[in-house]
Amino acid sequence: MADCRLYLCTPPALDPAVFADQLAQALDAGDVACIQLRLKDVDDDTVRRAVDVLRPISQSRGVAFILNDRPDLAAETGCDGVHVGQSDWPYAKARKAVGADAIVGVTCHDSRHLAMEAAEAGADYVAFGAFYPTTTKPSHYRPEPDLLQWWSEMMEVPCVAIGGITPENCAPLVKAGADFICVVTAVWNHPEGPGAGVKAFNAAIEAASGAT
Numbered sequence: 001m002a003d004c005r006l007y008l009c010t011p012p013a014l015d016p017a018v019f020a021d022q023l024a025q026a027l028d029a030g031d032v033a034c035i036q037l038r039l040k041d042v043d044d045d046t047v048r049r050a051v052d053v054l055r056p057i058s059q060s061r062g063v064a065f066i067l068n069d070r071p072d073l074a075a076e077t078g079c080d081g082v083h084v085g086q087s088d089w090p091y092a093k094a095r096k097a098v099g100a101d102a103i104v105g106v107t108c109h110d111s112r113h114l115a116m117e118a119a120e121a122g123a124d125y126v127a128f129g130a131f132y133p134t135t136t137k138p139s140h141y142r143p144e145p146d147l148l149q150w151w152s153e154m155m156e157v158p159c160v161a162i163g164g165i166t167p168e169n170c171a172p173l174v175k176a177g178a179d180f181i182c183v184v185t186a187v188w189n190h191p192e193g194p195g196a197g198v199k200a201f202n203a204a205i206e207a208a209s210g211a212t
């Protein structure tokens with residue numbers, strides 16, 4: 001298996017009953033390390049219902065199920081972890097809510113300082129982005145791949161690359177040392193379906209990992 005793995009993030013709005021089939025297609029198509037449920041502008045019960053439908057599909061395949069933004073709901077609903085950004089719950093409060101064994105990931109934009117702070121505090125991964133233009137989430141930050149190289153040479157804590165990543169443009173991120181590449185659009189909107197998206201990413205990661 002390549003050192004870099006695929007990390008999927010859901011579209012910001014979805015119908016769990018419909019998305020369940022797409023998720024199963026994606027996870028059955030090849031290696032996926034984890035899936036993040038990232039719903040925006042919805043109430044807590046909508047999040048709970050989506051977790052109840054989607055978490056078993058993920059966990060039954062050995063794929064970690066991470067909830068975005070809400071450590072309290074992640075703990076309540078049996079998620080494997082939570083992802084928090086710089087405007088969300090601070091790391092220490094998130095860790096207290098989910099417990100020592102859960103995964104806690106932290107957004108660090110293009111900042112070495114934020115990433116070192118998160119890693120020293122105990123984060124399980126740090127996320128850098130947006131590496132490429134994306135319409136999924138507005139971002140003022142545009143790190144270069146050498147940030148991933150610096151991080152992976154200096155630190156043990158895994159790093160995630162996110163933002164506008166496609167099978168066609170992921171090679172510099174993989175070669176620079178990203179432990180995970182996190183993707184929304186290029187998988188869920190793949191013209192041949194999410195399974196084809198996962199296959200295309202794993203082939204691209206494998207090719208970039210083998211290339212010198």
Ligand SMILES: Cc1ncc(COP(=O)(O)OP(=O)(O)O)c(N)n1
Nearest residue numbers: 068083084085086107127160162182
């Ligand atoms: C893996 C990963 N990286 C970054 C983000 C972005 O988090 P945040 O800055 O809190 O923005 P929202 O996703 O909450 O809009 C993420 N969710 N996942």
Ligand SMILES: Cc1nc(C(=O)O)sc1CCOP(=O)(O)O
Nearest residue numbers: 129130134136163164183184185
């Ligand atoms: C959720 C998110 N966070 C980002 C960051 O830079 O922190 S970019 C992003 C959106 C990623 O979606 P897509 O693969 O469709 O570009």
Ligand SMILES: [Mg+2]
Nearest residue numbers: 069084085088
């Ligand atoms: Mg957030």
